[in-house]
Amino acid sequence: MGWRFHKRIKLFSGVTMNLGKNGSSFSFGPRGAKVTVGKNGVRKTIGIPGTGLSYSTYDRFDNSERGSSRATSSAPKNTIDVGFISGLFMSGDEKIFVEAVKQMLNGNIPAALNGFEKIPQIADAAFIAAVLYLNNRQYNDCAAAIENALKNSSGLGALFRKYNLDIDLSVAITDFFSINLQPSPTALYLIKVEMLQQQRNISQACNLLISLYKSDPANLTVKISLAELVLSTPGNSAWLKTLLGMTNNIENDSPVHTVLLFYRGIVLKEMNLYDAAQTVLSTAGRKKKDRDPELLLAIMEERAEIYQLQGQKSSARKMWEKIYAENPYHPDAQAKIKSLS
Secondary structure, three states, X not given: OEEEEEEEEEEEOOEEEEEEOOEEEEEXXXXXXXXXXXXXXXXXXXXXXXXXXXXXEEEEOOHHHHHHHHHHOOOOOOOOOOOHHHHHOOOHHHHHXXXXXXXXXXOOHHHHHHHHHOOOOOHHHHHHHHHHHHHOOOHHHHHHHHHHHHHOHHHOOHHHHHOOEEEEEEEEEEOOEEEEEOOOHHHHHHHHHHHHHHOOOHHHHHHHHHHHHHHOOOOHHHHHHHHHHHHOOOOOHXXXXXXXXXXXXXXXXXXXXXXHHHHHXXXXXXXXXXXXXXXXXXXXXXXXXXXXXXXXXXXXXXXXXXXXXXXXXHHHHHHHHHHHHHOOOOOOHHHHXXXXX
8 A cells, every 4th residue: 555644734614734745735625525725736535425535636737827826825834723721721641742743743753753652542642653653664663553542442533633633644546546544443454554564464464454344344445455455466366356255246436436346357357257357347437527537547458458368459459549549648558559450
């Protein structure tokens, strides 16, 4: 999985400041539906009720629009929301938490971790520490922080809500499509999966995801995570069969479901079930609205490859011609068309 770490601070009602490697941006709207304006464009994020997921579409600014995006950047300074009255009644642990968050937002990660380490019994502190340790590849510390957060999981999100603090952990599917997670046991397990993957403990990571799936078969987050991990790791037919069962009876209801259908099509291709793969991928590519163009392109490429595996050169050539017509700068399309002539 590719993970993105964003720091977000509530500025005033309905507006959130996002602090990332590429500079600040600003989100407008309630939870579940946000429009984020950054220096390069506008990202619209729509939540999928009951799933814990959201999907994003992205529109870049042209040169004439960049000036207005820069003007947007002159917004209130980032801060954690601690009112005067609530500050008077903060516990000692909460004061340490607030100070550590301030250090993190100021970019002083060692000082932030030093603070979070003093309050391992605070679930939100352990959650943030786990993310920071993962980013630093401090795996032993990350694992300990995950366990501390899980031990006190009933408190996950409590201080985030109290101080209007929002820290997003995103699983990147493509450049313009991500799964956004809030502090929860599932998020912690997915952090652990990413840690295991970085340590090349692929079997352990897959088994953890399968265990999560069995405890909650409707969880799309787990399905997507397992699909990405299995399909990037060749050689285990048992995992492929599990993934095939997990992605059965999926309708193309949202961009998230399109990704799952795409993965299902690849699984069927890996199992040499070419006709079934073509059917699934055709369904996945049928809806265009809010779908990532790169994903739609990948679907067509898979279909063209499957046609070739089936010995259907004419159909494969037609698909590559369609790809070329939509993207004449595609690095492989012309060569593929020529080789299939």
